[in-house]
Amino acid sequence: MWRDIDPRAEERERPDTGLGRVGGYSDTNPGHGSEDPRDVFTRELELPRGTSRERVRVNGREYRLSGEDVRVLATVGAFRVVPAADLREPNPRTPTRPARDLERLRELGLVRTAPYVVGRSRTTLITLTGSGRNLLEGARRPGPAGERQAFHVGINKPRELAHDSRVYSAYTKAAERLAERGDTVRRVVLEEDLKRDYQRFLQAKNRACRERGESPDERERAIARWAQEHQLPYEDGHVQFPDARIEYDTRDGRRAVEDIEVVTPHYRGAHAAAKVRAGFSRYRASGARLGGLRTTGRSGRGVDPRLAEELLS
Structure with missing residues (x-):
């Protein structure tokens, strides 16, 4: 697995600091002291962490990913299903950016999206594909198997989607209190x-x-x-x-x-x-x-x- 920065990325993808805290994490201890509760899920991964998209080759396939893309993939994999609205905070300057980024990940075959109603609110549920998990697993650093963050593919219990789609939100509240x-x-x-x-x-x-x-x-x-x-x-x-x-x-x-x-x-x-x-x-x-x-x-x-x-x- 290798990755390198495309020098044209800065011109096409200007950093958007309104989408959450991104970039600046060391490869030795990413996520430590981070204010973003998603960073823990990328800690073991040799993948981009900054705002610019970088070329990534894993298992013979090549992608262009930013640190925010990696956070989304790892978080969705960790919880199996996450509402799109919970993944990124909206930015008034670029209100359509999160939706476009998710659509791009879907077009790359890394996530699946599906409309759903949670309670009385319409949302889009995001799940990881097999290719998405292969990307994450292929970029994982060696370490004790019993301490690794597991990544999950697809929907496991369709009848419990309304319940399971709320687990990530509960985690963010608990993680904030722990921090x-x-x-x-x-x-x-x-x-x-x-x-x-x-x-x-x-x-x-x-x-x-x-x-x-x-x-x-x-x-x-x-x-x-x-x-x-x-x-x-x-x-x-x-x-x-x-x-x-x-x-x-x-x-x-x-x-x-x-x-x-x-x-x-x-x-x-x-x-x-x-x-x-x-x-x-x-x-x-x-x-x-x-x-x-x-x-x-x-x-x-x-x-x-x-x-x-x-x-x-």
């Missing part, structure tokens, strides 16, 4: 990734149970230990999974996690009660917007009874 405390986000792990690891554990445990003749009680204790090791709530034989997990370093250098959950009007009954008890940081979806809710349980703060009543009514 204010001086914490540094390392990566985001989606619910599906946590569940995949859990299923691998279960399959291995089930084989061991058959071979060793372990009892159901022994299996349940093993599941409880797995949940504890992965800092996930375990209750009545079930492991609770958040919509997304933020892994971060605290200001004093400790590793920590924050689990976030998007609460929609469809949360009812036992499912809602379990989410309340789980201790996830919850964000209530109202239309296409999110409002923060009190964190409960594992954070040491109590359950908000008004929230429980509202969710369970």
Whole structure:
């Protein structure tokens, strides 16, 4: 993989500082101390970071990408589906620029776009294509596999799009709060990734149970230990999974996690009660917007009874 700056890029693509903080990050520690919550997803990538478009060749294919293009691709891949309106702040001087840039990425075959209604608001949902993920993976620096940011392709659960499309917005609110405390986000792990690891554990445990003749009680204790090791709530034989997990370093250098959950009007009954008890940081979806809710349980703060009543009514 190689990239070089096209000297004509500055003439055709004038830097637009109104689209967010771009450029100026070192290759050794990109994203550290950044005000843009998307920069963490480009940290492992040998791809452009500045305002000018550069030629990039990955796996035999050539593209022209700017740092903003890379942020969009990596963010969409990290969350699987993101509303276009959440990806870039509008700039009064160039109001059509974000839409044109997304259309260009679509024409390059790196993203797919689809109109959708979230709550009462019309939006465009963005997902990564296989070519988009190949680009990101081909530009990834070597590193421990267990600490890498995963990138996802396409829509996984069409029936849950209205819910899943809000997870990125919840992340930005949580990331802003962490940054204010001086914490540094390392990566985001989606619910599906946590569940995949859990299923691998279960399959291995089930084989061991058959071979060793372990009892159901022994299996349940093993599941409880797995949940504890992965800092996930375990209750009545079930492991609770958040919509997304933020892994971060605290200001004093400790590793920590924050689990976030998007609460929609469809949360009812036992499912809602379990989410309340789980201790996830919850964000209530109202239309296409999110409002923060009190964190409960594992954070040491109590359950908000008004929230429980509202969710369970």
